[in-house]
Amino acid sequence: MLGLLNRSRRWLPGVLAGIGLAIHVAPLCYGDWEFIYSFDDGANFVENPMIQALTLPNIVAMATTVKINVYEPLSWLLKAFVHGLVGMQSKYVRMVSVLVHWTACGILGCATHRLLAPSFPDRASVAIAASLSAILFAIHPVHIEVLMYLRKMSVCLVLSMALVATTYVANQRGAGTDVDTISLTIPRKLTPKFSQLYNYSHQGMMIVSVGIDFMF
Structure with missing residues (x-):
């Protein structure tokens, strides 16, 4: 019985993450939702020639352009990759946002575990707690705008990069580096x-x- 409980503890974060990811993806796969097919940010997509062809001049333009008061070359580059793969389809832009968001949350779980593990003897419990905290962060309703509003794809990208830097610092600290x-x-x-x-x-x-x- 104890062994079953221990195994269920290890599987719990993965099960919850799968359920949360399914909830985020389900509206994009099932149902005729009007918002899925609309571009609620035409200036960054339909009216943005930089992302509509992955060419060297467009990449240079991404690195040197300020559009609607923002400078986000990596976000435009990601949008250009998505456009190159599936064309101008807002449904898949949102799917990529979901993927980047959940990847960032996975990195958050790793960083949390790396920072907390040296302070607690029960490493398994720390791993589960870190995973659950990342899942709670991922499914918090405040992130629904980030996932479904096309303009906010850049927010998911910024979060993932910030968390990669945090994980690097956590690894250095774990290795004993000041x-x-x-x-x-x-x-x-x-x-x-x-x-x-x-x-x-x-x-x-x-x-x-x-x-x-x-x-x-």
């Missing part, structure tokens, strides 16, 4: 002047990245 010195580990092996310059530029880029996140 988090404050992670960004300087390699440059310090070069020259002190370069190390100081890198430190200043790193801090500046962090400020810029926060500003870009707000623009998304």
Whole structure:
């Protein structure tokens, strides 16, 4: 009986994640919902020639253009890949948003587990708790706009990249590296002047990245 309970604990996060993912995907696969086929953000899709052909001039335009007061080259690049695969179909744009969102939540679970595991002896319980917290984050109703409003695909992308960075820091901390010195580990092996310059530029880029996140 105890063995069955332990196995069920290990399977519980996966089962709940599958149910949550199914709930998010089901409206896109079944039912004649009007919103699935509409582009509620024409400026970023129908009226955006940059994403309608994956060519070098368009990629350059993505990297140098500010459109409707935002600068989101990686988001436009992702939209261009989706358009290249399935054409101008909003249903599949939303499916990609769901996929990116759940991938980000999986990364969140890994980062949470990596940060908490050294502080608790029961590693299995920490893994389950980290997974459940990521699932709760994934299915929270506040994210429905992020998943189903086409314009918010960039938010899913920003979240996934931020969590990749968080996981990297968590791994470095788990390896015994001082988090404050992670960004300087390699440059310090070069020259002190370069190390100081890198430190200043790193801090500046962090400020810029926060500003870009707000623009998304």
